[in-house]
Amino acid sequence: MQIAYAHFTVNHMVHYQTRLDTTFAALSDVTRRGVLEQLGDSDASVTDLAQRFRMTLTGMKKHVSVLEQAGLVTTEKVGRVRTCKLGPRRLEEEAAWIERHHQLWSARFDALDELVEHLKRREKTDVPRKRR
Known part of the structure; x- marks a missing residue:
């Protein structure tokens, strides 16, 4: 089976x-x-x-x-x-395929944006402060 x-x-x-x-x-x-x-x-x-x-x-x-x-x-x-x-095809499967890949790439770019922001914040806090 x-x-x-x-x-x-x-x-x-x-x-x-x-x-x-x-x-x-x-x-x-x-x-x-x-x-x-x-x-x-x-x-x-x-x-x-x-x-x-x-x-x-x-x-x-x-x-x-x-x-x-x-x-x-x-x-x-x-x-x-x-x-x-x-014709009778309404491109529903193709639209669903595109949407799945759009969501995947959006999630990857969002994660990349978060990582870049995290690294920027960390870089600011890691820079030794100059003395006057």
């Missing part, structure tokens, strides 16, 4: 890490982030997106494909027009 649970946990963790990697890779490109912002305002065809971002249709299709694989965009083809819209 424990082996099955451990296997599930490892598989879940690998799947979670793969999903994070795919999402962050998709978000690492300025054009793809721009596409997401654009689709936040309204759905758009791949052709419209290519024109707005001044790129080839092939280039935009590649960007849309990366976003689609990450679940950030969905596409639907009607006739010759492929329309893009925001």
Whole structure:
């Protein structure tokens, strides 16, 4: 029973890490982030997106494909027009991951600030007083 649970946990963790990697890779490109912002305002065809971002249709299709694989965009083809819209992913796992690391680093910087202040106070009290 424990082996099955451990296997599930490892598989879940690998799947979670793969999903994070795919999402962050998709978000690492300025054009793809721009596409997401654009689709936040309204759905758009791949052709419209290519024109707005001044790129080839092939280039935009590649960007849309990366976003689609990450679940950030969905596409639907009607006739010759492929329309893009925001996907079902809401980035909750990614936001939670960022928040955990933000808290970790904040705690480390707070501890560093405390240490620096402690050393400053100690330095002031350790300096021998000059005689007049």
